[in-house]
Amino acid sequence: ETGVTQTPRHLVMGMTNKKSLKCEQHLGHNAMYWYKQSAKKPLELMFVYSLEERVENNSVPSRFSPECPNSSHLFLHLHTLQPEDSALYLCASSQGGTGVIQETQYFGPGTRLLVL
Amino acid sequence: AQKVTQAQTEISVVEKEDVTLDCVYETRDTTYYLFWYKQPPSGELVFLIRRNSFDEQNEISGRYSWNFQKSTSSFNFTITASQVVDSAVYFCALSEVRGTGFQKLVFGTGTRLLVSP
Numbered sequence: 001e002t003g004v005t006q007t008p009r010h011l012v013m014g015m016t017n018k019k020s021l022k023c024e025q026h027l028g029h030n031a032m033y034w035y036k037q038s039a040k041k042p043l044e045l046m047f048v049y050s051l052e053e054r055v056e057n058n059s060v061p062s063r064f065s066p067e068c069p070n071s072s073h074l075f076l077h078l079h080t081l082q083p084e085d086s087a088l089y090l091c092a093s094s095q096g097g098t099g100v101i102q103e104t105q106y107f108g109p110g111t112r113l114l115v116l
Numbered sequence: 117a118q119k120v121t122q123a124q125t126e127i128s129v130v131e132k133e134d135v136t137l138d139c140v141y142e143t144r145d146t147t148y149y150l151f152w153y154k155q156p157p158s159g160e161l162v163f164l165i166r167r168n169s170f171d172e173q174n175e176i177s178g179r180y181s182w183n184f185q186k187s188t189s190s191f192n193f194t195i196t197a198s199q200v201v202d203s204a205v206y207f208c209a210l211s212e213v214r215g216t217g218f219q220k221l222v223f224g225t226g227t228r229l230l231v232s233p
Contacts, residue, residue, distance in 0.1 A: 042224065048220075
């Protein structure tokens, strides 16, 4: 059983396409995160939403656009991506809302994205 | 700045061998948390353990054990009697203090563990 789900699991898109990644958490958490995992690089934090408000945008290009309509759902809208954006995109959630450092983040299975 | 170093890129062992994955961290905070995650081929990061900076007791959970040494800024992970199912990438992470309502994890680059039959 997984508390964080992501769809689709795999996505191939051209540079002119528009697509969206979806994340849903069933843990009653208040914070949700998008990470990018490229080969041979540490996980990169992209965006953080706490209580449905974006609290971090880690210098991510505007071709990535997050959306958090409620505390259970998080989207990442993609448009005019580049081949170097090919990566595993991971969503995570944590209790959130208070900024405490002892929270544990729980991750989804990721969306493996290939940009042609 | 916070930093986590996992110097071992890849480790290969034969089933039933013991293996230790190293993690060294840098922080100026006196209060911090350390984590280990496992990433199997399916991609999902699976939470294994969380340890706070004030608790230096070693922890054991089945075949897994963790050795936290503040003096050397290390938080090493040992798998006893490894199994093929332990094959995965293992990440160590450090929690930063943030005042903006969320937690930020700093991850190491991961250690790929290959356990062969």
